[in-house]
Amino acid sequence: MKITIDGSKCVGAGNCEADMHEVFEVQDVGPTKVISQPAEDQRRLLEIIIGNCPARAIALEK
Amino acid sequence: MKKCLIVGGSAAGMRAAATLVTGGYEGSVTVVDADPHAPYDRTMLSTGILTGAKKVEDAVLDVPNGVEHLRGIRAHQLDTANRIVRTDAGDLPYTELILATGGVAFLPEAWRGIEGIFTVRSLGDINALKEKLGTDSSVAIVGGGVLGMEIATSLVELCNRVDVIEAAELPLGRVLPVELGELLRNRAASYGVTLTCGVSVESIDRIANESQLTLSDGQRISADVVVVALGNRPATGWLTDSGLVIENGVVCDGQLKTNAPGVWVAGDLAMVKSETSASGRSEHWTRAGEHGAYIARAILAGEDEPEFSELSYVWTDVLGTRIQILGTLSTSRHVLIRNAADHEQLAVLAVTAENTVTGAAVLGWQRAALTIRRQLAQGASLEVLLAALPTHQLDDSTLTHV
Numbered sequence: 001m002k003i004t005i006d007g008s009k010c011v012g013a014g015n016c017e018a019d020m021h022e023v024f025e026v027q028d029v030g031p032t033k034v035i036s037q038p039a040e041d042q043r044r045l046l047e048i049i050i051g052n053c054p055a056r057a058i059a060l061e062k
Numbered sequence: 063m064k065k066c067l068i069v070g071g072s073a074a075g076m077r078a079a080a081t082l083v084t085g086g087y088e089g090s091v092t093v094v095d096a097d098p099h100a101p102y103d104r105t106m107l108s109t110g111i112l113t114g115a116k117k118v119e120d121a122v123l124d125v126p127n128g129v130e131h132l133r134g135i136r137a138h139q140l141d142t143a144n145r146i147v148r149t150d151a152g153d154l155p156y157t158e159l160i161l162a163t164g165g166v167a168f169l170p171e172a173w174r175g176i177e178g179i180f181t182v183r184s185l186g187d188i189n190a191l192k193e194k195l196g197t198d199s200s201v202a203i204v205g206g207g208v209l210g211m212e213i214a215t216s217l218v219e220l221c222n223r224v225d226v227i228e229a230a231e232l233p234l235g236r237v238l239p240v241e242l243g244e245l246l247r248n249r250a251a252s253y254g255v256t257l258t259c260g261v262s263v264e265s266i267d268r269i270a271n272e273s274q275l276t277l278s279d280g281q282r283i284s285a286d287v288v289v290v291a292l293g294n295r296p297a298t299g300w301l302t303d304s305g306l307v308i309e310n311g312v313v314c315d316g317q318l319k320t321n322a323p324g325v326w327v328a329g330d331l332a333m334v335k336s337e338t339s340a341s342g343r344s345e346h347w348t349r350a351g352e353h354g355a356y357i358a359r360a361i362l363a364g365e366d367e368p369e370f371s372e373l374s375y376v377w378t379d380v381l382g383t384r385i386q387i388l389g390t391l392s393t394s395r396h397v398l399i400r401n402a403a404d405h406e407q408l409a410v411l412a413v414t415a416e417n418t419v420t421g422a423a424v425l426g427w428q429r430a431a432l433t434i435r436r437q438l439a440q441g442a443s444l445e446v447l448l449a450a451l452p453t454h455q456l457d458d459s460t461l462t463h464v
Contacts, residue, residue, distance in 0.1 A: 013375065014428065017432055051084075
């Protein structure tokens with residue numbers, strides 16, 4: 001399981017960091033960074049976070 | 063078997079459909095959409111698709127497995143008594159119905175049918191506009207709101223001259239506080255956009271392949287192409303005889319339910335009447351998606367949910383700046399703060415008489431927007447919020463009392 005952020009779509013809204021700050025980090029300027037990969041048991045929360053991204057910039061690879 | 067029918071396949075409709083199928087809805091989910099194209103992300107039309115930086119495929123939204131998507135099919139009547147939507151493709155029955163037909167770009171009556179005038183709402187609109195644009199084109203954009211300014215930002219890269227005519231004193235006046243509107247107005251010229259505020263367009267005449275715009279101050283502007291970006295009107299035409307209450311949109315309660323059983327309304331089409339800050343009609347993409355997800359969750363739960371109360375969030379990229387607007391800005395006091403590390407990055411906080419922050423508009427400063435979002439969710443006071451922000455400077459001189 002790997003989380004990626006499409007830098008061309010990300011708007012830095014920060015919904016993802018608000019829900020999972022150990023994985024996502026909003027930058028002052030530019031796309032949000034993935035600072036660590038989530039644990040396997042967080043899949044359900046990640047799906048919600050992906051659904052909450054206003055720019056649909058987050059993807060989950062198997 | 064249950065049948066959830068969704069009319070309209072944009073942000074609200076597709077989000078509802080995806081939430082229903084991933085949530086294990088026990089029945090069929092059908093989306094019917096008048097647009098002949100695949101479902102796509104409208105926010106990219108005025109930006110990446112218009113400049114050509116993005117391909118149409120980049121904007122296409124996935125149709126989730128288990129969702130039947132009927133494109134190019136127009137709904138023309140709703141029979142709430144028999145729970146049927148009449149469409150070009152025949153009658154579609156439903157057990158639950160989500161109305162998400164959105165809005166139609168507003169074009170004043172007098173300007174309809176005149177050559178060289180465009181609106182931007184659909185992929186078809188963008189394709190038609192792009193066909194007329196060249197590097198030597200001059201473009202006049204009527205309306206300096208979010209859409210008009212996004213289009214202007216995109217077209218300065220492509221065209222020879224870009225004029226924006228805004229009737230209000232400042233651009234983005236519906237979403238931005240005065241302080242930031244002034245900043246953008248002053249930035250327009252250096253970005254290559256000729257922004258004229260405080261005047262309206264009296265008339266548009268097409269003379270010898272050129273549009274002549276006469277402004278209320280007597281000024282004349284000529285342009286090869288005119289883009290009208292004066293907001294949208296809810297697409298309620300097909301619902302006139304449905305028995306639903308129509309009032310600048312389909313009227314619904316705080317749970318987005320209409321007056322007909324089993325019928326919800328989402329996105330630009332919804333005129334929400336509730337006591338919450340989510341009351342009224344929104345024309346924003348994030349709000350539409352949130353409406354769709356909220357209704358889907360209510361359908362999945364099969365019972366009444368707490369009223370829709372998501373914090374309003376709008377973002378846009380205008381004149382080279384990322385703008386983020388959170389919550390509500392209509393308070394008695396505004397406080398302006400700047401990033402200590404970069405004075406170009408700033409935020410205006412809306413503060414109530416009780417010293418609670420209800421919303422903010424942020425220019426370029428994404429980390430501040432994130433902190434503010436978190437604090438807003440907790441109903442923070444100004445002092446608590448300021449203490450949580452990255453190193454900043456409070457601009458006392460700009461404290462305004464509206």
